[in-house]
Amino acid sequence: MAIRRIALSTGGGDAPGLNAVIRAAVLTALGRGWEVYGVRKGYGGLLGEEPIERLEQASVRGITHIGGTILGTTNRGNPFEWPVRQQPDGPVALVDRSDEVLANFRRHGLDALIAIGGDGSLQIARRLFEKGLPVVGVPKTIDNDLASTQMTFGFDTAVQTAADAIGKLHSTAESHERVMVVEVMGRHAGWIALHAGVAATADVILIPEIPYDLEKVCAKIDQRYRAGRRFAIVVAAEGAVPLEGAPAYSEVAGPGREARYGGIAERLAREISERTGHESRSLVLGHLQRGGSPSAFDRIIALRFGAAAVRCVAEGHFGTMVALKPPEVRAVPLEDAVRHIKRVPLDSDTILTARELGTSFGD
Ligand code: F6P
Numbered sequence: 001m002a003i004r005r006i007a008l009s010t011g012g013g014d015a016p017g018l019n020a021v022i023r024a025a026v027l028t029a030l031g032r033g034w035e036v037y038g039v040r041k042g043y044g045g046l047l048g049e050e051p052i053e054r055l056e057q058a059s060v061r062g063i064t065h066i067g068g069t070i071l072g073t074t075n076r077g078n079p080f081e082w083p084v085r086q087q088p089d090g091p092v093a094l095v096d097r098s099d100e101v102l103a104n105f106r107r108h109g110l111d112a113l114i115a116i117g118g119d120g121s122l123q124i125a126r127r128l129f130e131k132g133l134p135v136v137g138v139p140k141t142i143d144n145d146l147a148s149t150q151m152t153f154g155f156d157t158a159v160q161t162a163a164d165a166i167g168k169l170h171s172t173a174e175s176h177e178r179v180m181v182v183e184v185m186g187r188h189a190g191w192i193a194l195h196a197g198v199a200a201t202a203d204v205i206l207i208p209e210i211p212y213d214l215e216k217v218c219a220k221i222d223q224r225y226r227a228g229r230r231f232a233i234v235v236a237a238e239g240a241v242p243l244e245g246a247p248a249y250s251e252v253a254g255p256g257r258e259a260r261y262g263g264i265a266e267r268l269a270r271e272i273s274e275r276t277g278h279e280s281r282s283l284v285l286g287h288l289q290r291g292g293s294p295s296a297f298d299r300i301i302a303l304r305f306g307a308a309a310v311r312c313v314a315e316g317h318f319g320t321m322v323a324l325k326p327p328e329v330r331a332v333p334l335e336d337a338v339r340h341i342k343r344v345p346l347d348s349d350t351i352l353t354a355r356e357l358g359t360s361f362g363d
Pocket of ligand 1: 118141142186187238
């Protein structure tokens with residue numbers, strides 16, 4: 001089928017590099033003589049909730065290095081589970097509006113959708129593909145937890161931001177002889193905590209993949225103080241979980257939205273100070289990790305992903321996701337990419353290295 005008109009959408013939490021993908025995809029598609037449209041706010045534009053706008057060369061000028069997404073995004077826009085309130089104060093019901101997505105896609109005369117998203121948005125893309133939407137996915141998330149790709153864009157920048165912040169805590173921790181507990185993003189996978197923690201020489205790294213024992217965390221901290229290093233840095237992924245007990249949530253799940261994680265650093269700082277007697281402070285890096293200009297590495301993979309996605313469309317490789325398989329970027333089945341979350345392998349050499357350098361994982 002000859003392609004004439006394609007659309008791009010960005011869904012889920014934003015990540016540095018989204019604009020670079022958009023620029024590469026738009027310029028590559030325009031170069032082939034295609035028309036390109038931007039679907040605003042996830043799939044919202046294909047539900048008539050948001051506009052669909054024509055993207056020209058001028059629309060993507062000078063955006064490679066800019067964080068965020070010019071298309072806007074949302075992590076509450078699942079067309080299969082669209083929240084609708086029937087009465088002003090009534091309960092929220094979830095409605096399947098996926099048929100409308102397909103109908104609007106055809107009404108706009110579109111031939112393909114490039115969906116740039118994380119696990120949630122690409123799950124939706126896979127389901128829309130099964131219903132007949134010609135879609136190619138691009139893997140995005142600072143959490144780096146998408147399977148089938150060595151890395152997602154946004155991760156490198158987030159790790160750099162987190163490592164810089166953790167690095168800055170060393171001097172204040174040492175001056176005050178305190179334990180500093182830093183909470184980083186990562187609900188189901190501890191990639192950011194592990195990489196930023198190792199790079200910034202944290203003493204304890206807690207990740208969802210390794211349930212922690214508070215006794216062991218405190219023993220490691222005590223051992224440092226006794227050895228004369230009278231401060232400690234603890235890095236915890238937001239989804240870190242104690243051996244006995246539950247992760248820390250800041251908001252329970254509701255119709256059409258997942259539970260929000262948050263509070264593990266505060267909880268740990270309190271528990272550590274109660275058990276060890278060492279003064280402790282906590283901080284949450286939060287959305288700082290999603291902001292700022294993408295690193296050169298993220299820009300390069302984002303640009304490569306954008307151009308590769310257009311090549312997939314041209315070759316009719318739908319139901320795929322472009323993936324980093326060093327040294328190449330190539331298409332993999334979307335289905336494989338979203339089947340399971342990519343968690344940190346417990347035998348990864350990064351974990352082994354950290355252990356050999358004396359870092360505790362609380363186990
Ligand atoms: O998926 C990326 C992520 O940054 C998670 O690590 C985090 O829990 C979540 O997004 C927070 O998203 P938001 O605050 O935008 O709902």
